[in-house]
Amino acid sequence: MIKAEDLITKCNPTWCPGCGNFGIWGAFKNAAVKKGWDNTNSVIVAGIGCHGNFINFIKLTSFEGLHGRAIPVATGVKIANHKLNVFVFSGDGDSLGEGGNHLLHSARRNHDLTVMIHDNELYSLTTGQTSPASPHGLKTKSTPFGNPDYPINPVTLAIAAGATFVARGYAGDIPKLTELIIKANQHKGFSIIDILQPCVTFNKDFNHQFFLENTYQLENHDPTNKEEAFKKSLEWGLKQIPLGIFYQEEKPSYEETLPQIKEKPLIEISNIRKNLDDLFRKFI
Amino acid sequence: MDQVFKVKIGGQAGQGVKYSGLILGKLATRSGYNIYNYVEYPSLIRGGHNVVQVSISKTPVYGPSKKTDLLIALNQETVEKHLEELDENSYILFDEKNKINATNKQLFPIPLSELAADAGGEILTNTVALGATVALLGGDIDLFKSLIDEEFVDKNPKVMENNKNAAQLGYNYCLKSFKNKIKNILAKQDNFQSKIIVDGTEAVAMGAIAAGLQFAAIYPMSPISNILQVLALYQEKYGYIYKQPEDEISAINMSIGASYAGARSMTATSGGGFCLMSEGLGLSAMTETPLVVFEGMRPGPATGLPTWSGQGDLQFVLNAHQGNFPRIVLAAGDAKEAFELTMDAFNLADKYQTPVVVLVDKNICEHNQSFQLFDISHYEVSRGKFTKEIVENYERYKNEPDGISNRTAPGTGNFFITNSYEHDSFGFNTEKIEEINEQMEKRMSKLKAIANNMPDPLLFGPEEADITIISWGSNKGSILEALKLFNNVNFIHLTWLSPFPTRKIKEKLEQSRHVIDIECNYSGQLAGLIREKTGIEIIDKLLKFDGRPFFKEEIVDKINSVLKRS
Numbered sequence: 037m038i039k040a041e042d043l044i045t046k047c048n049p050t051w052c053p054g055c056g057n058f059g060i061w062g063a064f065k066n067a068a069v070k071k072g073w074d075n076t077n078s079v080i081v082a083g084i085g086c087h088g089n090f091i092n093f094i095k096l097t098s099f100e101g102l103h104g105r106a107i108p109v110a111t112g113v114k115i116a117n118h119k120l121n122v123f124v125f126s127g128d129g130d131s132l133g134e135g136g137n138h139l140l141h142s143a144r145r146n147h148d149l150t151v152m153i154h155d156n157e158l159y160s161l162t163t164g165q166t167s168p169a170s171p172h173g174l175k176t177k178s179t180p181f182g183n184p185d186y187p188i189n190p191v192t193l194a195i196a197a198g199a200t201f202v203a204r205g206y207a208g209d210i211p212k213l214t215e216l217i218i219k220a221n222q223h224k225g226f227s228i229i230d231i232l233q234p235c236v237t238f239n240k241d242f243n244h245q246f247f248l249e250n251t252y253q254l255e256n257h258d259p260t261n262k263e264e265a266f267k268k269s270l271e272w273g274l275k276q277i278p279l280g281i282f283y284q285e286e287k288p289s290y291e292e293t294l295p296q297i298k299e300k301p302l303i304e305i306s307n308i309r310k311n312l313d314d315l316f317r318k319f320i
Numbered sequence: 321m322d323q324v325f326k327v328k329i330g331g332q333a334g335q336g337v338k339y340s341g342l343i344l345g346k347l348a349t350r351s352g353y354n355i356y357n358y359v360e361y362p363s364l365i366r367g368g369h370n371v372v373q374v375s376i377s378k379t380p381v382y383g384p385s386k387k388t389d390l391l392i393a394l395n396q397e398t399v400e401k402h403l404e405e406l407d408e409n410s411y412i413l414f415d416e417k418n419k420i421n422a423t424n425k426q427l428f429p430i431p432l433s434e435l436a437a438d439a440g441g442e443i444l445t446n447t448v449a450l451g452a453t454v455a456l457l458g459g460d461i462d463l464f465k466s467l468i469d470e471e472f473v474d475k476n477p478k479v480m481e482n483n484k485n486a487a488q489l490g491y492n493y494c495l496k497s498f499k500n501k502i503k504n505i506l507a508k509q510d511n512f513q514s515k516i517i518v519d520g521t522e523a524v525a526m527g528a529i530a531a532g533l534q535f536a537a538i539y540p541m542s543p544i545s546n547i548l549q550v551l552a553l554y555q556e557k558y559g560y561i562y563k564q565p566e567d568e569i570s571a572i573n574m575s576i577g578a579s580y581a582g583a584r585s586m587t588a589t590s591g592g593g594f595c596l597m598s599e600g601l602g603l604s605a606m607t608e609t610p611l612v613v614f615e616g617m618r619p620g621p622a623t624g625l626p627t628w629s630g631q632g633d634l635q636f637v638l639n640a641h642q643g644n645f646p647r648i649v650l651a652a653g654d655a656k657e658a659f660e661l662t663m664d665a666f667n668l669a670d671k672y673q674t675p676v677v678v679l680v681d682k683n684i685c686e687h688n689q690s691f692q693l694f695d696i697s698h699y700e701v702s703r704g705k706f707t708k709e710i711v712e713n714y715e716r717y718k719n720e721p722d723g724i725s726n727r728t729a730p731g732t733g734n735f736f737i738t739n740s741y742e743h744d745s746f747g748f749n750t751e752k753i754e755e756i757n758e759q760m761e762k763r764m765s766k767l768k769a770i771a772n773n774m775p776d777p778l779l780f781g782p783e784e785a786d787i788t789i790i791s792w793g794s795n796k797g798s799i800l801e802a803l804k805l806f807n808n809v810n811f812i813h814l815t816w817l818s819p820f821p822t823r824k825i826k827e828k829l830e831q832s833r834h835v836i837d838i839e840c841n842y843s844g845q846l847a848g849l850i851r852e853k854t855g856i857e858i859i860d861k862l863l864k865f866d867g868r869p870f871f872k873e874e875i876v877d878k879i880n881s882v883l884k885r886s
Contacts, residue, residue, distance in 0.1 A: 047748055079730035081577070084740075091737055092748050097730040099580055099738040101573065102603050108570040112577025112585070113730065115561055116535055120581070120731050138573075141566035296559050303582040303729065305559050307532030308701055315526060315554065316694050319516035320350075 038074045040065060047092040054244075056233030057086060059207035060154060061093060064123075066214040068096065071221070078121040081110040083130035086161045086235075087154035090125050104134025107142045110149050117301045118291040121221055124151040128169040129159045132188050136168070143197035143226045148289035150221045151228040153190055154207075156235040157242055164238030174241065190230040191269040195262065195283045201227035202265070202283040206251055207234070208244050212279070219281065225289040232277070247277070254280035324381050324801075325505045327453070328402060329446075330371040331394030333361060336446040340392075341372030342688060343450060345517050346467055347459055348376045349690045352509025355517065356797065357688035358384035358869070363542070363626040369397055376505060382654070382689075383797030386871040390456070392449050393418070394432070411501075413452055413494075415445070428456065428498055435489040440482030447483050451490025456498065459506030461491045516693055520684035523655035524588070524614055525550035526694065527662025529558050532701040534583035537563045537574040542626045543685035544588045544616035568593035572600030572613070580609050580738055582706075582729035584666055588614035591633045592623070598640040601675050605645035605763065607738045608717065608725070610669035610676075610704075612662075617681040617793075619867050628867025629682035631793050632841040635848065637677050638818055646723075646766045648672065649818035651679040653796030656691050658684055661815060663699050671704040672766050673727055679817075681840065683794035683869045708732050715745040719758055723765035771819040779828070781810030787882055788812060788832035790825075790858070792846055795838050795870050802875035809879055817849065826854040834882055837861045838870065 043065050051057045067073070075097050082088045084103035091098040101109045106126045114122045131139045131153055142149065158176065159165040165178035169190065173182040194202045201223040205213040213231065220227035232251070234243045250273075257280070258264055265283035291297065296305070327344060331337045338359055345355040356375045362368040373388065375381045388405040391398065393414040399422060406412070408424045416429035430452050436444040447468075454464050465484050472480035495502070518526070525547050528536065538548040551562040565571045571587045579585040589597060594615050604611040615637055619630035637649055648668050652658035658680050665676040706727045716736035718725045725745075728734045737747025742759060744750045750759075780800060786808040789799055792815070799811050812828055814821070829835055829850070837847040837858040842865045847858045862878050864870060 045748070074733075075735050076731060076733045079581075088741075089749070091739070095735050097735055097737070099577070099607070099730075100740050101576075101607075102599055102740055105569065105573045105600070105603075108565065108573035109577035109580070111563075111570075112535065112537070112574035112579070112583075113581040114577075115563065115574075116578040116581035116583035116585075117729070117731055137566055138570055141570070294561060295556055296561055302534055302561060302578075305534075307534050307560070307584060309530060309532060309558060310696070312526065312530055312696060313693065315529065316516055317514075319518050319522065320346075320514050320693075 037072050038069055040069050042074070043068060043095045045093060045095050049093050050089055051086060052237045054236040055086070056156060056207035056235070057090070057154060059210050059213065060152065060231055060233065061090060063210045063213035063217055065094065066210065067217040067221070070214070071218055073121055077119070078123065079113060080123045080125060081106045081113060082125040083127060083135065084161070085127035085130050085154070087125050087127045087130070104130050105138065107131060107135060107138040107149070107151065111142055111147050114147055114149060114291060115302065117303050118148065118297055119301050122149050123221070124149055126151060126153055128153060128155045128157060128167045128190070132168040132190055140197045143194055143199040143228070145290045146198065146200055146225045146287060148224055148291050149226055150217070151226070152217070153228065153230045154233050155190065155230050156233045156239060157187070158235050158239045160235045160238050171241070176238070189269060189272070191282055192266060194228045195265055195269060199228050199283070200225035200285040200287050201281070203228070203281045204230045204232065204279050206232045206247050206279055208247060212253070216281070223284065224292065225287055250275050251277040251279050254278045254282070259284040323379065324375045324377040324385065326385050326388050327374045327376065327390045327392065328371055328388040328405070329374070329392040329394065330369065330398030330402060331446070333368045333370045335370070335394050337370040337372050337394070340446045340450055341374050342517065343467055343471070344374045344453065345688055345690065347454065347464055347506060348374070349515040349517055350463055351459065351506050352512035353378060353506070354380045354515070355688070355690045356381040356383060359686055361627055369401060371398070371402070378509070382800040384869055384871055385801070386873045390453070392453060394445055394449060411456065413449060413456065426501065428494070428501070430490065430493055430497070432490070435493060436486055439486035439489055444482060444486035447486040448490035451487035452494035454487070454506065455491045455494035455502065457503050457505040460508060461488065513692060515690040517688045517690050518655050519546070519686055519688050520652065520655045520658045520680050521546035521686070522550055523659040524662050524680065527659040528586055528666070529554060529560070530696045530699060531663040531666035532584050533586060533666070534560045535563070535575065535578035535585040536560070536587065537565045537571040538588045539565055539568045539571050539593060541590045541593050543618055543682040544590060544614060546685070547588045547614065568596040569600065572597040572611070573603070576600060576604050576607070576609050576611055579611055580607070580730070584670070586612040586614065588616065590616045590618055591620050591636065594633065594637065594640065601647070602641035602643065602645060603740055604675040605647060606740050608673040608727070608763070609738065610673055612665045612669050613675060613677045615677055615679050616685045617679060619865060625867040629794065629869055630840050630865065630867060631681055632845065632865065633679065634817065634841070634845040637679060638849065644760070644764060646672070646674050646764055646770070647818055648674065648676040648770060649679065650676065651792050651815055651817055652684055653793060653813055653815065655684060655689050657815065659694055663696070667702045670702060670706065671724070672770055673704065673724060674766060679793065681793045710734060716747045717743060717745045717759060717762070719745060719762050722769040723762045724769070767819050774816050774819060774821065776824050777821050778813040778815065779810060780813060782807065783810070785810040785833070786886065787834050787836060787879060788828070789836050789838055790814070790829070790846070790850070791838040792817070793840070795840065798870040798872045798875055799838065801872035802879060805876060806879060814846065820849065820853045822853045825850060826856065829854065829856050834886065835860065836878065836882065838875070840864050840870070
């Protein structure tokens with residue numbers, strides 16, 4: 037079993053003091069230690085944004101791709117070696133803006149990925165412009181007179197797109213987030229956690245105090261009821277931000293439906309094809 | 321007389337024109353001949369004018385021609401559109417109900433649609449016409465019928481029977497009515513080897529399977545869609561996976577992800593899709609993840625001419641993406657070359673851990689050509705420096721003299737970071753000057769290693785010549801056809817464009833008396849590359865950008881005009 041210190045790298049986190057990323061980092065490491073996620077069974081794919089720096093601070097094999105493109109890279113990894121736990125770290129700008137299309141289609145196809153959206157409702161690495169998750173009216177560097185656009189609701193969107201595990205977590209509650217990440221990974225199919233994460237530097241509205249006061253844990257909610265899940269996902273307001281699993285559906289993952297990899301992962305199947313005359317002869 | 325007999329079949333989209341061309345091609349190859357099929361069609365599923373030219377010859381035939389010896393007109397429009405390709409000896413086979421205004425030609429009116437109706441419906445018109453053609457060209461009607469058996473084996477038996485009847489009715493009518501005009505074009509040869517008929521998309525797909533392809537993500541786009549269709553069909557049989565992604569951005573990123581995880585991976589697209597893939601191309605190079613990309617060229621910019629051919633993407637593919645990184649760019653001249661280069665591309669990508677782009681133009685993608693059965697006995701899958709073992713203190717981007725570090729896969733137990741950010745030898749982000757310099761130089765040094773191991777450009781024709789043609793891509797076919805007529809013209813055919821064979825090309829061009837650059841683009845992009853690399857400016861260019869290929873005659877005329885001047 038791995039220990040927390042096994043996950044330490046030579047790099048210290050470069051996030052701002054108080055950044056929500058610390059909570060997500062902590063929760064993920066806790067989950068990794070609890071479940072034994074290590075370099076023999078797990079891989080991380082990250083996008084670009086403050087979250088992307090994550091890969092430098094955890095000793096788990098990773099691929100940091102391009103802005104918005106973490107999900108398709110992770111999809112390729114999972115198809116090539118479905119034995120691996122494939123974790124996607126992404127942000128609201130990364131997967132709701134630049135890579136929105138990939139999120140929709142990956143959810144629809146039910147690839148067995150665990151996607152965590154570091155949702156700070158802002159573009160913070162580029163020092164504070166509006167994001168697809170920023171509230172209407174928010175004053176940012178790109179919307180000095182208030183955001184004219186209305187935000188995407190990632191939870192509603194994910195349920196509608198066909199994700200089979202849809203949850204919301206809060207970066208400030210590490211034990212609960214740890215539990216959510218483990219459950220998301222245990223789920224066979226496309227799992228997504230929208231993680232509310234304060235940006236203490238550029239987003240003064242959504243700070244820890246706001247989330248502590250206004251979130252609550254979903255209770256007596258049946259996550260297999262899609263209609264109820266939609267209803268709950270639409271809830272957002274003072275004292276009215278639900279956390280927990282909104283929706284979960286048992287359904288074969290994309291990788292489980294592929295006959296080619298029923299027996300073993302793609303990369304373990306011999307690809308030496310010495311004689312193809314039967315194929316060539318089809319063209320005589 | 322020209323030893324290549326050219327049959328052109330024309331009709332509306334939906335009348336089975338391309339299919340008829342393939343059947344006629346198979347009739348020819350199975351009787352011992354070589355063929356080259358050239359297809360023209362607009363971007364429509366029904367309606368619009370479709371034609372296929374089937375060139376038949378005892379010796380290999382490489383490209384299309386402007387002349388037609390037999391025109392099979394499935395509708396009236398075909399005769400009007402192609403009259404100028406015919407001379408007084410040319411045959412026109414047409415439906416007698418159509419009014420043909422063609423003087424000074426050999427006319428063969430046949431009640432095509434009437435006979436088709438007798439056999440089961442007007443949809444059989446093309447089969448009647450092919451039956452008549454078999455008679456007219458001295459072919460074997462039983463061979464045609466056995467081809468119908470093969471083609472319709474999975475269909476309704478009634479459809480098969482109707483087709484065979486239609487073929488026989490056309491054959492009988494023609495034989496009876498035009499007994500004195502029968503030619504000896506399809507008479508069965510003695511002792512010949514079986515040939516395959518493939519287009520470039522089939523050749524690429526088969527090359528990829530032969531090379532041990534494990535994963536392909538391809539978004540449909542003309543002219544490469546058939547690559548994915550062939551790959552999709554055989555994936556379970558050969559144990560690889562084809563995935564249709566949501567867009568080309570996803571296609572290239574999925575392929576990179578699968579390759580990173582250890583699977584031989586590819587994607588394919590046309591110029592427009594390659595625009596979207598450009599960011600992924602650099603990701604492959606920066607992360608040093610092997611990747612093979614096929615780019616099937618059609619004329620641009622924007623939507624351009626979706627169903628026509630072009631060679632305007634060369635400079636784009638050579639320069640796409642920001643910054644500097646090593647890339648290998650290959651270009652095929654025909655389907656056979658596409659097959660061989662595909663197999664090479666996978667080994668090169670693995671060996672040098674960098675993207676390999678294979679350019680094919682639409683003329684190669686969609687035009688059928690006959691070849692000897694492909695042979696892969698010489699091919700070895702080589703994964704390069706790739707290990708699944710645990711390596712102590714593993715450095716993914718360790719600086720090595722040839723620029724190539726040991727690669728491994730996630731799940732092996734090794735810790736490593738594969739990073740699009742500039743990184744140190746372990747993969748951690750870096751902004752330190754010495755590490756930045758080391759990694760850039762490490763990556764770029766691969767180019768030298770590649771250049772030291774690349775093959776020489778191909779030279780066709782005599783070592784010394786009055787005219788040297790330099791070209792690339794599908795122009796090869798028509799240039800080779802033209803070369804059959806001259807003994808003082810040679811031809812340098814480039815299949816490696818990055819790295820560029822600078823020294824060899826410079827040497828050759830400096831020795832040449834007169835150089836002609838031939839390309840299907842507006843600006844002479846290869847000539848520009850040659851000037852950039854060698855300093856030699858080629859003044860005489862034969863360029864074309866109307867979506868059509870070069871025809872043999874255009875090249876012959878060009879050569880003659882230069883010879884006349886000198």
